[in-house]
Amino acid sequence: MRQLELSPQRVVGLVPAVGLLAVVALAPLIFSRFFLGSVLVLTLWLGIAAVSLIFLAGLGGMISLAQTAVYGVAGFTYGDLVVKSGWGQWPAIAVGILVAVGTSFVMGLIAARSEGIYFLMITLAFAVLAFYFYLQVPQLSGQQGVHLSHAPALVGLDPLSHPTRVYYAALIVSIAAYAFIRYIQRTPFGIALQGIRDEPVRMRSLGYNVPLHRALAFTVGGLIASLAGIFSVFYNLQISPGSININQIINVLAVAVVGGMYRLEGAWVGAFVFSILNTYVFTWAGHFPSWLQKPLGSERFPTWIGIVFLVVVLVSPGGLMGIWEKVSKALAAALSGGRGGDGGWGLRSITHRWAPSSDDTT
Amino acid sequence: MWVSRRGGTAIGLAGLAFVLAWVGYKAYGDPPTWIVVTLAGLTLGSLYFIIASGFTLIFGLMRVVNMAHGSFYLLAAYITYELQLHGTISWGWSVVVAVLGVGLGGLVMQQLLLRWNYGQDLRQALITIAVSYIMADQMLSYFGGVAEDVQPAVVFQGSANLHVYGLAYSWFRLFVLLCAAAVGLGLLLLIKRTRFGMIVRAGVDDRAMVSALGINVQRVFAAAFFIGSALAGLGGALAGAMVSIAPGEDANFLLKALIVVIIGGMGSLGGAAIGALALGLVEQWSPIYLPAAWSNYSILLTFLLLIVVLALRPLGLFGRPA
Numbered sequence: 186m187r188q189l190e191l192s193p194q195r196v197v198g199l200v201p202a203v204g205l206l207a208v209v210a211l212a213p214l215i216f217s218r219f220f221l222g223s224v225l226v227l228t229l230w231l232g233i234a235a236v237s238l239i240f241l242a243g244l245g246g247m248i249s250l251a252q253t254a255v256y257g258v259a260g261f262t263y264g265d266l267v268v269k270s271g272w273g274q275w276p277a278i279a280v281g282i283l284v285a286v287g288t289s290f291v292m293g294l295i296a297a298r299s300e301g302i303y304f305l306m307i308t309l310a311f312a313v314l315a316f317y318f319y320l321q322v323p324q325l326s327g328q329q330g331v332h333l334s335h336a337p338a339l340v341g342l343d344p345l346s347h348p349t350r351v352y353y354a355a356l357i358v359s360i361a362a363y364a365f366i367r368y369i370q371r372t373p374f375g376i377a378l379q380g381i382r383d384e385p386v387r388m389r390s391l392g393y394n395v396p397l398h399r400a401l402a403f404t405v406g407g408l409i410a411s412l413a414g415i416f417s418v419f420y421n422l423q424i425s426p427g428s429i430n431i432n433q434i435i436n437v438l439a440v441a442v443v444g445g446m447y448r449l450e451g452a453w454v455g456a457f458v459f460s461i462l463n464t465y466v467f468t469w470a471g472h473f474p475s476w477l478q479k480p481l482g483s484e485r486f487p488t489w490i491g492i493v494f495l496v497v498v499l500v501s502p503g504g505l506m507g508i509w510e511k512v513s514k515a516l517a518a519a520l521s522g523g524r525g526g527d528g529g530w531g532l533r534s535i536t537h538r539w540a541p542s543s544d545d546t547t
Numbered sequence: 548m549w550v551s552r553r554g555g556t557a558i559g560l561a562g563l564a565f566v567l568a569w570v571g572y573k574a575y576g577d578p579p580t581w582i583v584v585t586l587a588g589l590t591l592g593s594l595y596f597i598i599a600s601g602f603t604l605i606f607g608l609m610r611v612v613n614m615a616h617g618s619f620y621l622l623a624a625y626i627t628y629e630l631q632l633h634g635t636i637s638w639g640w641s642v643v644v645a646v647l648g649v650g651l652g653g654l655v656m657q658q659l660l661l662r663w664n665y666g667q668d669l670r671q672a673l674i675t676i677a678v679s680y681i682m683a684d685q686m687l688s689y690f691g692g693v694a695e696d697v698q699p700a701v702v703f704q705g706s707a708n709l710h711v712y713g714l715a716y717s718w719f720r721l722f723v724l725l726c727a728a729a730v731g732l733g734l735l736l737l738i739k740r741t742r743f744g745m746i747v748r749a750g751v752d753d754r755a756m757v758s759a760l761g762i763n764v765q766r767v768f769a770a771a772f773f774i775g776s777a778l779a780g781l782g783g784a785l786a787g788a789m790v791s792i793a794p795g796e797d798a799n800f801l802l803k804a805l806i807v808v809i810i811g812g813m814g815s816l817g818g819a820a821i822g823a824l825a826l827g828l829v830e831q832w833s834p835i836y837l838p839a840a841w842s843n844y845s846i847l848l849t850f851l852l853l854i855v856v857l858a859l860r861p862l863g864l865f866g867r868p869a
Binding site: 248296298299301303305306307309310313314317318322323324430431432435438439442480482484485487488490491494495498499502 | 610668672673674676678681683684688689802805806809813843846847853857861862
């Protein structure tokens with residue numbers, strides 16, 4: 186009975202949610218092909234990469250910078266099998282994902298006994314090593330990387346010119362990744378993982394194999410990241426060491442932090458901000474006066490994203506989603522006229538925060 | 548992982564013996580090559596040590612993982628290069644200016660961005676990552692994308708006669724080796740024999756107590772950050788004449804510093820020395836002494852070194868838990 190009540194607060198909460206869903210579902214009809222391809226598709230697959238990081242950071246307490254390494258392995262394996270070994274698209278994709286998942290399991294095992302800042306450093310080392318590996322081994326990539334002539338027919342043979350199919354594919358996979366993580370959160374594995382995040386010593390004394398558990402969680406994150414890797418190949422029709430260089434490593438981190446490190450939706454929010462900057466900084470900065478060109482000009486997109494990243498870390502560690510939560514709480518309180526309580530499932534449930542720690546911790 | 552500490556040491560030493568035996572076997576017929584390659588490893592390791600020592604000093608005392616360390620390295624290299632290109636000051640003075648400038652830059656970053664969120668390790672790491680990202684892009688904008696190198700002072704140019712096998716080796720690289728030894732000795736004396744060093748050691752063990760004893764901990768931190776960044780700067784200023792300076796080298800040397808410190812243990816100077824030595828030698832020996840078919844994969848040996856050390860000693864050879 187309660188759910189059927191259409192109080193003002195509920196309607197206010199419902200409208201943006203429904204509106205957003207409609208826009209997302211009908212995007213190819215609303216936006217230009219350029220916007221769809223350059224901004225929205227990038228938002229979706231970059232969001233998938235970032236959500237793998239957020240999953241590990243939020244649920245497992247492991248901030249990993251190795252997601253690009255894993256998605257690089259997936260992308261390069263897929264590309265190499267198609268281009269250099271003449272495999273069909275779908276078998277290559279399957280093997281690419283498998284190899285990436287296996288690699289992430291090995292990486293997880295190595296890094297599993299380290300925590301916090303040590304873990305961050307080790308995963309960064311993995312990611313940069315993966316970059317150098319693909320740069321230095323010409324059989325697998327070398328400097329030019331791997332170029333595909335076309336993507337599988339299911340996602341549109343040429344996603345660059347006709348992004349509609351790849352958009353829907355990425356949307357479905359994004360929703361699946363989101364739902365999958367939510368599901369894991371409630372399984373015994375996920376609950377134990379959260380226990381390990383909070384109290385590793387106690388969990389060990391309860392008999393859990395903490396390093397193995399962490400390695401397995403890392404593998405799950407690797408599975409999600411490898412999907413992003415496959416999509417990056419669809420999106421670019423190529424993959425090169427430049428796709429997983431230090432800039433890209435930090436980009437994925439920046440996307441997660443800017444969006445909100447402990448909220449799943451933050452992945453796509455951050456990815457959207459990134460994509461907008463990526464596409465439009467070039468033109469916007471063109472209008473700047475000449476003395477501003479060197480530090481902040483058209484090609485200084487990394488500086489822009491770095492500044493946004495820095496400001497978010499300094500000011501709002503919860504990222505944009507953190508700000509949204511604060512705003513929506515304040516709105517809900519105002520709308521319920523101080524009566525309290527019935528702030529509505531409308532506003533809060535969209536952005537269900539799932540880390541028990543407070544807003545201000547990183 | 549599943550071996551005892553003693554077992555781990557045994558495995559590690561066995562592995563080391565195997566590697567030395569393999570290299571010895573392969574080098575047997577060709578001593579001159581071995582000498583040159585080993586010297587290359589030692590001098591490269593020296594460079595790594597200078598940079599890593601600054602990194603480990605900052606981490607050991609303040610628990611700050613300064614991801615901008617690589618950026619400071621590159622900035623000092625570019626400053627030295629630019630001063631050489633345009634100025635009339637000698638190479639030696641260019642180095643001094645670069646080192647002091649970068650030390651000051653590190654100090655400013657610490658005072659503005661890191662001083663007020665002390666204790667939030669992850670947040671500080673993210674801040675330094677953001678700073679390094681911005682710095683890298685700005686350096687690309689101002690210094691361009693072309694790789695450069697620096698000519699050292701005339702006295703260091705040319706090669707020294709080694710008096711064995713008629714070999715000659717670059718004076719400058721030998722000078723870098725000497726610098727690393729001086730840095731190591733200097734830091735050791737600083738940490739173990741001065742009052743400042745005593746405060747640093749006490750601060751690593753118990754920050755709160757040091758503060759409670761009336762010592763201005765913030766000033767010690769500032770000084771340590773300055774020294775640490777200046778060491779990155781020294782590495783960068785010297786590197787210009789030894790390896791090339793280009794965008795991307797900041798990430799490269801940050802990675803090397805990370806590996807050295809992960810292997811050696813955070814906060815341990817001796818560990819950094821051993822880690823730098825190991826990394827330098829592995830990097831220079833691999834292309835020569837690996838079987839020919841595998842020479843492209845030599846980077847994997849660096850990876851393997853890291854894995855083996857971490858598997859046997861998760862905190863590095865001489866690391867201590869936080």
